[in-house]
Amino acid sequence: MSHPDQTSQFALLGQRRFAPFFWTQFLGAANDNLFKFAFTVLVTYQLQVEWLPPSLAGLAIGALFILPFLLFSATSGQLADKLDKALLMRFVKSLEIGIMGLAAWAFVQDAVNVRVVTLLACVFLMGLHSTLFGPVKFAYLPQHLGEREITGGNGMVEMGTFVAILLGNVVGGLLIGMAEGGARAVAIGCVAVALLGRVVVQFVPPTPATDPTLKINPNPFTETWRNLKLAHGNLVVFRSLLGISWMWFFGAVFLSQFPAFAKEVLHGNEQVASLLLVVFSVGIGTGSLLCEVLSKRHVEIGLVPLGAIGMTVFSVDLYFAATGLPLPQGAASYTLGAFLAQPAHWRVMLDLALLAGSAGLYSVPMYALIQLRAPKSHRARIIAANNILNALFMIASSLIAGALLGAGATIPQVFLATGLANALVAGYIFLLVPEYLLRFLAFMLTRFVYRLKLTGDAHIPTEGAAIVAANHVSFVDAIVLAAASPRPIRFMMDHRIFATPVLGALFRLVKAIPVAPQKEDPVVYERAFAEAAKVLAEGDLLGIFPEGSITRDGTLQPFKGGIMKILERQPAPVVPVALVNLWGSTFSRIEGGRAMARPLRRGLFSRVEVIAGPAIPAALVTPERLQTAVGTLLHTGGPNPGPVAVPVARSSTP
Numbered sequence: 001m002s003h004p005d006q007t008s009q010f011a012l013l014g015q016r017r018f019a020p021f022f023w024t025q026f027l028g029a030a031n032d033n034l035f036k037f038a039f040t041v042l043v044t045y046q047l048q049v050e051w052l053p054p055s056l057a058g059l060a061i062g063a064l065f066i067l068p069f070l071l072f073s074a075t076s077g078q079l080a081d082k083l084d085k086a087l088l089m090r091f092v093k094s095l096e097i098g099i100m101g102l103a104a105w106a107f108v109q110d111a112v113n114v115r116v117v118t119l120l121a122c123v124f125l126m127g128l129h130s131t132l133f134g135p136v137k138f139a140y141l142p143q144h145l146g147e148r149e150i151t152g153g154n155g156m157v158e159m160g161t162f163v164a165i166l167l168g169n170v171v172g173g174l175l176i177g178m179a180e181g182g183a184r185a186v187a188i189g190c191v192a193v194a195l196l197g198r199v200v201v202q203f204v205p206p207t208p209a210t211d212p213t214l215k216i217n218p219n220p221f222t223e224t225w226r227n228l229k230l231a232h233g234n235l236v237v238f239r240s241l242l243g244i245s246w247m248w249f250f251g252a253v254f255l256s257q258f259p260a261f262a263k264e265v266l267h268g269n270e271q272v273a274s275l276l277l278v279v280f281s282v283g284i285g286t287g288s289l290l291c292e293v294l295s296k297r298h299v300e301i302g303l304v305p306l307g308a309i310g311m312t313v314f315s316v317d318l319y320f321a322a323t324g325l326p327l328p329q330g331a332a333s334y335t336l337g338a339f340l341a342q343p344a345h346w347r348v349m350l351d352l353a354l355l356a357g358s359a360g361l362y363s364v365p366m367y368a369l370i371q372l373r374a375p376k377s378h379r380a381r382i383i384a385a386n387n388i389l390n391a392l393f394m395i396a397s398s399l400i401a402g403a404l405l406g407a408g409a410t411i412p413q414v415f416l417a418t419g420l421a422n423a424l425v426a427g428y429i430f431l432l433v434p435e436y437l438l439r440f441l442a443f444m445l446t447r448f449v450y451r452l453k454l455t456g457d458a459h460i461p462t463e464g465a466a467i468v469a470a471n472h473v474s475f476v477d478a479i480v481l482a483a484a485s486p487r488p489i490r491f492m493m494d495h496r497i498f499a500t501p502v503l504g505a506l507f508r509l510v511k512a513i514p515v516a517p518q519k520e521d522p523v524v525y526e527r528a529f530a531e532a533a534k535v536l537a538e539g540d541l542l543g544i545f546p547e548g549s550i551t552r553d554g555t556l557q558p559f560k561g562g563i564m565k566i567l568e569r570q571p572a573p574v575v576p577v578a579l580v581n582l583w584g585s586t587f588s589r590i591e592g593g594r595a596m597a598r599p600l601r602r603g604l605f606s607r608v609e610v611i612a613g614p615a616i617p618a619a620l621v622t623p624e625r626l627q628t629a630v631g632t633l634l635h636t637g638g639p640n641p642g643p644v645a646v647p648v649a650r651s652s653t654p
Contacts, residue, residue: 009152009292017144018153020203024089025137026160027197028096031190032126033168035103036061038176038186039119042107046176049116059398061123068127069391073134074223075216077384080135081377082214085143085207092132093198099125100194104187134387139380142371143207147462147486150368151299152292158364159285166281170274211377227385230378237373239433240366241386243304246425247363249393250311253401253418254280254355261411266345267328271336276352283353287360294361294447296454298486299368302443303361304436308426310358315419318351322412355419372462372487434509435488441506442483445476446608450585454484456612459575462486465536466615469563470577471556471630472545474587475503477579478512481543484577484610490535491543495524515562529562533569542566546626554583554590556631559623571618576626578633580609611636 012018040061044054052060079088099122106118137157145153175185217223231238258280262273287307294303325344328334339345374382404414430436446452460468468489470481478491491507495514498504513535515528535542544566546559563574584590585606611633616626 009149009156009289012145012149012153012156016203016205018156020200020205021089021137021140021144022156022160024093024197024201024204025133025157026164027193027200028093028129028133029161029164030168030171031096031100031193031197032065032130033165034172034175034186034193035100035126035168035190036065036123036172037169038172039123041173041176042119042183043116047112047116049112052116060120064120064123065127065130066391066394068124068131069134069387071220072128072131073384073387073391074220074227074381075218076132077135077227077381078214078216078223079132080139080380080384081209081211082216083209083212085136085140085209086201086204088136089133089140089201089204090198092129092136093194093201095132096126096129096194097191097198099129100190104191107183107187131387135380135384138367138371138383139210140207142376142379143210144205147299147372148297148458150371151295151365152297154364154367154371155288155291155360158288158360158367162281162285162288166278169277173274210379223381224385224388227378227381231374231382231385234373234375236433236435237370237382239429240370241382241389243426243429244363244366244370244386245389245393246422246429247359247366248390249397250418250422251284251359252394252397253414254352256398256401257411257414261322263333265322265411266325266334266339266348268334268339269336272334272339275336275339275349279349279352280356283356284360286353287357288364289360290357291361291364294443295365298457299365299372300439300443301365301369301436302439302441302483303365305426305430305440306443307358307360307362308422308430311355311362312419312423312426314351314355314358315415315422318348318355319412319416319419321347321351322415434511438479438482438488438506438510442479445479446483450480451607452480452483453607453609455609457484457486457610459612459614460485460541460577461573461575461615463539465539465570465572466541467536467563467566467572467574468541468543468577468612469546469574469626469630470543470579471634472547472550473554473579473582474550474585474589476585476587477545477550477582478507478543480579480582480608480610481577484612485541487541489541489543490532492528492532492545494549495521529565529569532566536566536570536572542572546623550589551583552589554588556627556634559627559630561623563621563623563626567618567621573615573617574621574626575615576613576629576633578609578611578613578630578636580611580634581606582608 013022040058043049043052043057102125103119103122106115106122109115109118141150141153141157171189172186175189176182178185217226228238231241255277258276259273262268262270262276266272268275291300291303294300321344325348326342328338331338334342370382370386371379401414401418404417405411409417430440460466468481468485470477475497478489478493481491482489491510491512492515493507493512495516498507498512498514513528513531514524516524518525532542532544544563546563547557548560548562549557551557567574582588585608613629613633616629
């Protein structure tokens, strides 16, 4: 359901379709971490358990929590697709009350072994609780949020999750550290948060099953393999799943090393370790929220390469920032105040905040992309398969980081290696999915060279086949249109542009369709129209420039008849689009027919506009009518649209 009048992601918190779900997720994440951190502190500092030494306590608790993701994610994904998601959420939150009730009983027991064994069982059960909730969480959003809201919604959930994790850890540590009655306070807190979560989830609106006839496959291995094969059918979705799992690998390396990093490298006490967690959480929350602002309320996957670049740059700088830090004077370690008083430490915190913010920019658009493009009937199962991959990648991160440290590497060197590996992995993914690179280029062009204004972009359909037909003013028209579109466009381009060194390589990478005049190269001509028909048959967007070439005087040229040949083979609605104010830029042929003769001809941040009009049904399209529609849109453009005179149209065949 789309709400085009929505002005901000924060406004979602005032709506029933989002707010109860958000606070349910928030309270669940907070309770998970309140319980786990309090238990970790309990067995590390307060109890003496021979079979669970403090050095292994954190590892054991983390492993038990992750284990259900490996065992039950496949089943939880099936349940989320088969059942009403609101009802499933209520069941999960009722289960949480039972688990926290058992944990509360264990916290106040005197028998140490009974206490610890029961709490370990509760860790496993809370992992099961999170396993059941995960697919529901990500499959719920696209059923209630439109394309223009889903990035902001995911950003809010990501921000809320990390704030909840932070608060849960802080509150858990404070309660268990009380001089008297700490365990009892934790017990009461866990049950209270679980009860509050159950009250809130009651207000989540009905969310019908996407595949109610599904037969549950209880085998987690065969089901996971089946879902991964299904995701592999859409390579963009599958490779985005891998990209998200890599982000979990990346984050796990840093989060797992914070205590040792604070103690051994920064020479700080426990408060400094907590500060690092705060900085990281605030960073990733801020980055997640920025996604909606930077994306202009679309699913802007151009942010993903930007985030990947930031993750590498600030990881590498963190290595240098953590080298040669001053030692504390007259004390074994820095207190929080003394740590903050050292200017060198601020660079470390800034690097942590920026790499975490970059991870937010990287992950949120990927989640939104998967939610929109995964098959609706299998959306939750694909997310569940992703959760299994995430768990495996996190386990791998622990093993690899441990191996590096065991081989003599320092913690800053592990961070450096992770940052450099991120550059390789992300680069490989972007080469496999060139759509990310095209959208990144479009994002940079329309943010740092031009100021892009979108008008009528809701006319470009978010699903189904359509032709986007625009006037042809400059060499960057396709890139600007790509930035304006809510999803990828396959462009038909003059075959000669593929011979240019930079643009040719770019358009080949994004699988643009070369087209030549029939008289010049009939083979290329026929192949182009066959490929165009295939694009439409697959339900994708096709971008064309019916003038056939870039204008040499800024005036709209007669539209050729190639559009009719496309529609004869594969009918589809045609969306007229006007590109305004690109004539006169360095990428246009304003310099005596030459382009790029005067770099930054208009300076930076000149305004350009993309205006889309209502789609014309295939049966009503003619070159003349389409030309008139584009010309009309040009006349509605900004203060300096350039020449917009529309000559008398003549139908011709390219």
